[in-house]
Amino acid sequence: MRAIQLTGIDQMEMTERPDPKIEKDNQVLLRVASIGVCGSDVHYYETGKIGSQVVQYPFVVGHECSAFVEEIGSAVKHLKPGDRVTVDPASFCLECDQCKAGRFHTCRNLTFLGCPGQAEGCLTDFIVMPGRSCYKIPDAMTLDQGALLEPLSIGYYAVKLSEPKPGEKIAILGAGPIGLSVMVCARPLGAAKIYVTDIRAYRAELAAGHGADWAANPEKVDIVEEIRRMEPNGLDTVYECAGQQETIDQAMRMLKPGGKLMLIGIPRSDRISFPIDQARRREVRIQNVRRQNECVEDAMKLVAERQADVDFMITHHFMFEETQKAFDLVEHYEDAVVKAMIHIAG
Ligand SMILES: [Zn+2]
Ligand SMILES: [Zn+2]
Structure with missing residues (x-):
């Protein structure tokens, strides 16, 4: 599959990587559709770190995405191949004191898409995620709106x-x-x-x-x-x-x-x-406020019921091959950019 990896300060390149595979029965294989460029992705691109989280090159960032379900593990019951989903970039253990207290977002064993030292991101054709982190989006919702549900x-x-x-x-x-x-x-x-x-x-x-x-x-x-x-x-x-x-x-x-x-x-x-x-x-x-905890469905409902308008935030669209252009645009706040959206599939 294709992946866009950071290779140095303000540098990135497209490479070929082996396709990821489902390894546990609670996982799903996703074909990434739309990716929102986040300020934090651009911060890694621009400076190579955020606080104590330092990029080891090469590294794939990206964590705001919608996707198509390609394959599901045997324990995943709420999804089927072909479903369109939004992805909560967090994977948590469900076993630590934080998870048991319902604070999944501060899980002691949390891994977050595109976070150095934890997991590579979604600027790739495919990713594997726990089924629990994937939420089916309504038919009327666009793949771009699906990706926007992460910041929303x-x-x-x-x-x-x-x-x-x-x-x-x-x-x-x-x-x-x-x-x-x-x-x-x-x-x-x-x-x-x-x-x-x-x-x-x-x-x-x-x-x-x-x-x-x-x-x-x-x-x-x-x-x-x-x-x-x-x-x-x-x-x-x-x-x-x-x-x-x-x-x-x-x-x-x-x-x-x-x-x-x-x-x-x-x-x-x-x-x-x-x-x-x-x-x-x-x-x-x-x-x-640390990211979010179990709010994807509530945020999705606001968009589905048209109580929250989000489309106006998407100011720019790029093809996957143009990812670096998107990052440069966001880095320099050019052309009145708010959210740049990268399109891989869909
Ligand atoms: Zn973000
Ligand atoms: Zn945990």
């Missing part, structure tokens, strides 16, 4: 973890695919007022056109002052999706007493700080 379920999980109450006033700082996923899930989960900010004007505009009540570029507008003027009592929840010290500081100044700060963005530096006086006096609740 992260947005869904972030909102769910914040325990939203109907009528909440929220802000989302950073309008990349994850911030926009939070936005489109927050509305059906009860948000009444949604403020979105991004330093890239085109992303703030996109948010404003697809569900935000107000969106602005913090380099042009004093967003904290503006939001405080409109919401003098402060916000219920701020979803930090940029991973910047600056946005964390902004969030802290927007929240009401008892407000919630959800940390979703991945900071580039190893440490960040909080203005503890503000956080303490207002008893701000700070919650880290």
